[in-house]
Amino acid sequence: MFPRVxxxxxxxxxxxxxxxxxxxxxxxxxxxxxxxLLRAALAGTAVLGTGLAGAAAPAVxxxxxxxxxxxxxxxxxxxxxxxxxxxxxxFREQHPDESPAVRQALTTGQHPFALVLGCIDSRVPPExxxxxxxxxxMTVRSAGQVLDEAVLGSLAYGVxxxxxxxxxxxGHQSCGAVRATVEADESGVRLPRHIQYLADRISPxxxxxxxxxxxxxxxxxxxxxxxxxxxxxxxxxxxKVVSGELAVxxxxxxxxxxxxxxxx
Numbered sequence: 001m002f003p004r005v006x007x008x009x010x011x012x013x014x015x016x017x018x019x020x021x022x023x024x025x026x027x028x029x030x031x032x033x034x035x036x037l038l039r040a041a042l043a044g045t046a047v048l049g050t051g052l053a054g055a056a057a058p059a060v061x062x063x064x065x066x067x068x069x070x071x072x073x074x075x076x077x078x079x080x081x082x083x084x085x086x087x088x089x090x091f092r093e094q095h096p097d098e099s100p101a102v103r104q105a106l107t108t109g110q111h112p113f114a115l116v117l118g119c120i121d122s123r124v125p126p127e128x129x130x131x132x133x134x135x136x137x138m139t140v141r142s143a144g145q146v147l148d149e150a151v152l153g154s155l156a157y158g159v160x161x162x163x164x165x166x167x168x169x170x171g172h173q174s175c176g177a178v179r180a181t182v183e184a185d186e187s188g189v190r191l192p193r194h195i196q197y198l199a200d201r202i203s204p205x206x207x208x209x210x211x212x213x214x215x216x217x218x219x220x221x222x223x224x225x226x227x228x229x230x231x232x233x234x235x236x237x238x239x240k241v242v243s244g245e246l247a248v249x250x251x252x253x254x255x256x257x258x259x260x261x262x263x264x
């Protein structure tokens with residue numbers, strides 16, 4: 001019942017022990033044809049990243065006096081996240097919105113432009129993989145992006161109280177929560193109580209049409225779709241989607257390439 005994953009022609013780069021791989025390797029990949037981010041946004045899908053860019057320079061902090069134009073729509077937010085992820089994976093991070101002036105301004109309020117529901121995995125902090133700074137993103141993280149009342153309440157606060165126009169469900173390659181769920185389902189072994197709670201909510205997404213690692217990988221995508229559908233069906237959020245004030249999208253982070261791409 002779910003659409004397929006957006007195809008990705010970007011060549012996979014072997015996993016590195018450290019993120020100090022040379023920019024030459026990044027520039028060696030042939031960039032695929034650019035996909036239309038706006039077309040994907042209209043379909044409720046985030047298409048982030050279109051291949052590795054050219055030679056990478058050392059990361060340089062953004063000038064503290066630079067005034068960034070903040071996204072105010074879901075389309076603009078998707079563009080900013082795409083650009084930030086491109087900087088991240090090509091080692092051109094700007095570390096924006098960390099200056100003394102920004103810190104002082106944020107003492108009187110916040111206006112984040114995107115809300116990200118991600119996994120607790122230590123390798124996938126949204127602020128880093130999208131190269132954003134203080135006040136830019138509101139993030140909620142739970143293992144496997146599992147929803148409960150606390151998570152739903154936090155997401156609703158960002159949308160209803162702060163008017164955030166973009167809500168992204170961000171899964172990732174090699175998700176441990178998904179793997180534990182799949183393996184428990186196959187073995188019939190009950191997990192420790194609180195971990196079983198997570199597995200019970202991920203298990204409807206298990207792809208029984210695949211085997212081994214392929215089943216885990218397919219279930220990661222299916223779980224992103226499942227959580228996105230659950231959020232889009234929440235009455236308060238659905239009303240915002242219908243009015244055009246909110247887009248709820250799904251995306252996946254690849255550990256091997258540091259690329260974020262959309263899930264439809």
